[in-house]
Amino acid sequence: MKRIKTSESGCPKAKKIAKNEEEVKKDREPQVEDVRIAFKDEIKKYKKLKLENGRKYDVQKVLGEGVFGIVFEVFDEKKRKLAAKMMKKTDEPPDIWKIELHVQAEAYQRPDTLGSTFPIPQIRDIGRQMVSALAHLDILGIYHLDIKPENVYFVENGAFDIRYLRNRHLAIEMKDTKIQIGDFGCSKFHKEFESDVKPTVVQTQNYRAPEVFIGLPYSTKSDVWSFGALMAEMYTGMLLFYGTDDESSEATQFEMMQRVVGQFVNRAMFRKALLHGSDHVRKDNGILQRTAKKFEPTVPLHMNLKKFDFEAIPLFEMLKYVLILDPELRPSFEDVANHKFFALN
Numbered sequence: 001m002k003r004i005k006t007s008e009s010g011c012p013k014a015k016k017i018a019k020n021e022e023e024v025k026k027d028r029e030p031q032v033e034d035v036r037i038a039f040k041d042e043i044k045k046y047k048k049l050k051l052e053n054g055r056k057y058d059v060q061k062v063l064g065e066g067v068f069g070i071v072f073e074v075f076d077e078k079k080r081k082l083a084a085k086m087m088k089k090t091d092e093p094p095d096i097w098k099i100e101l102h103v104q105a106e107a108y109q110r111p112d113t114l115g116s117t118f119p120i121p122q123i124r125d126i127g128r129q130m131v132s133a134l135a136h137l138d139i140l141g142i143y144h145l146d147i148k149p150e151n152v153y154f155v156e157n158g159a160f161d162i163r164y165l166r167n168r169h170l171a172i173e174m175k176d177t178k179i180q181i182g183d184f185g186c187s188k189f190h191k192e193f194e195s196d197v198k199p200t201v202v203q204t205q206n207y208r209a210p211e212v213f214i215g216l217p218y219s220t221k222s223d224v225w226s227f228g229a230l231m232a233e234m235y236t237g238m239l240l241f242y243g244t245d246d247e248s249s250e251a252t253q254f255e256m257m258q259r260v261v262g263q264f265v266n267r268a269m270f271r272k273a274l275l276h277g278s279d280h281v282r283k284d285n286g287i288l289q290r291t292a293k294k295f296e297p298t299v300p301l302h303m304n305l306k307k308f309d310f311e312a313i314p315l316f317e318m319l320k321y322v323l324i325l326d327p328e329l330r331p332s333f334e335d336v337a338n339h340k341f342f343a344l345n
Contacts, residue, residue: 043070043086044062044070046059046072047059049072049074049084049086055076055077056076056077057072057074057075057076057077057082057084058074058075059072059073059074059084060072060073060074060075060081061073063083069085069086069087069088070085070086070088071083071084071085071086072084072085072086117169117170117171117172117234117235117236117237118171118172118173118174118234118235119165119171119173120235120311120312120315122173122174122177123231123234123235123315124315124341124342124344125177126152126177126179126234127227127231127234127341127342128337128342129177129178129179130147130152130179130181130227130230131227131333131336131337131342132337133180133181134147134181134220134223134224134227134333135332135333135334135337137223138220138332138333138334141189141190142184142187142188142189142190143187143188143189143190143218143219143220143222143223144181144184144186144187144223145186145187145188145202145203145218145222145223146183146185146186146187146202146203146204146207146226147181147203147207147223147226147227147230148204148206148207148226148230149230149233149234150183151181151182151183152179152180152181152182152230153179153180153181153182154174154176154177154178154179155176155178155179155180156175156176156178157175158174159174159175159176160172160173160174160175161173161175166308169306186202186203188202188218197217197218197219198217199212199215199216199217199218199273199276199277199278200218202218202222203218203222203226205249205250205253206229206239206240206241206242206253207225207226207229207230207241208222208225208226209221209222209224209225209226209327210225210254210257210258210265210269210325210327211269211327213250213253213254214254214265214269214270214273214278215273215276215277215278216269216272216273216276216278216327217276219327220332220333221327221328221330221332222327223333224322224330224331224332224333224336225322225323225327225330227322227333227336228319228322228323229241229323231315231318231319231322232301232304232319232323235304235312235315236304240260240301240304241253241256241257241260242256256298258325259298259300260298260299260300260301261301261320261323261324261325262300262301263324263325264325265325265326266325266326268326269325269326301316301319301320301323302316302320304316314340314341314344315341317339317340317341318336318339318340318341318342321336321339322336
């Protein structure tokens with residue numbers, strides 16, 4: 001092992017190495033933040049996009065934003081409506097977009113997979129693994145805060161078959177159901193005291209917990225809610241909770257999700273939200289509630305159960321148990337693991 005030669009004035013070579021490390025850190029760290037914070041508003045105001053190949057697109061609105069990109073609704077020169085994704089500058093490989101494009105292309109080459117669901121035994125197996133992993137995260141003192149299908153990965157090659165189930169709907173049958181949970185870009189460590197957790201918007205909107213919508217602090221129970229929404233989606237092939245593309249999208253979804261689960265947020269939750277300084281609630285006819293410009297048609301949770309699908313009844317009992325609006329009444333992952341749905345073989 002080589003020794004670094006020192007002198008009375010210090011460790012010049014060691015200092016040089018430290019300086020280089022600081023330079024690298026300085027070069028890397030601001031890249032995501034520059035786009036996410038400093039330039040976000042400017043990017044969202046873009047009216048036109050131009051590719052390196054010269055093609056131009058008229059921007060209509062922002063459809064969504066993730067950790068690594070922003071998606072716009074655009075019209076091309078032939079007036080066709082498209083979605084354009086702008087990748088943020090990060091330390092990821094510059095051609096990471098090719099991987100995403102490849103995955104999407106493979107999916108669309110199999111149109112029979114779109115809207116398909118998973119058979120109950122595989123939903124149970126995948127759900128059981130997720131509960132175990134998320135319970136372990138809780139023990140480690142970590143909130144995931146972005147549980148959604150895109151962040152649950154099949155460990156093997158993802159090979160699957162499409163088949164009709166007894167109740168005559170298509171199902172995706174995986175060759176291997178071993179999964180891992182990934183993408184910890186939004187994760188946070190537990191605070192020493194729950195009161196130290198400050199309310200902030202986390203989680204992808206369609207999987208966002210009610211308490212986050214109204215401005216209460218997130219918790220492990222917020223991940224439990226996202227888990228329930230994902231499990232329902234594995235069965236139906238569709239989002240359980242969805243918003244709209246207008247400015248009141250969050251408010252509309254908040255109203256819808258209450259109707260889907262057949263519950264309404266209690267006064268105590270709203271009072272707590274107001275004490276936390278939330279501006280997401282208002283008083284109307286003496287009842288604190290979330291505002292929405294319009295109501296969307298909703299399907300109650302139990303109505304998603306397919307006709308004669310008796311095998312799925314325990315799944316819906318578990319969903320009813322998990323999807324509780326009040327986080328204080330919502331079960332923990334340890335509780336969910338003991339539900340009879342996961343005890344079945």
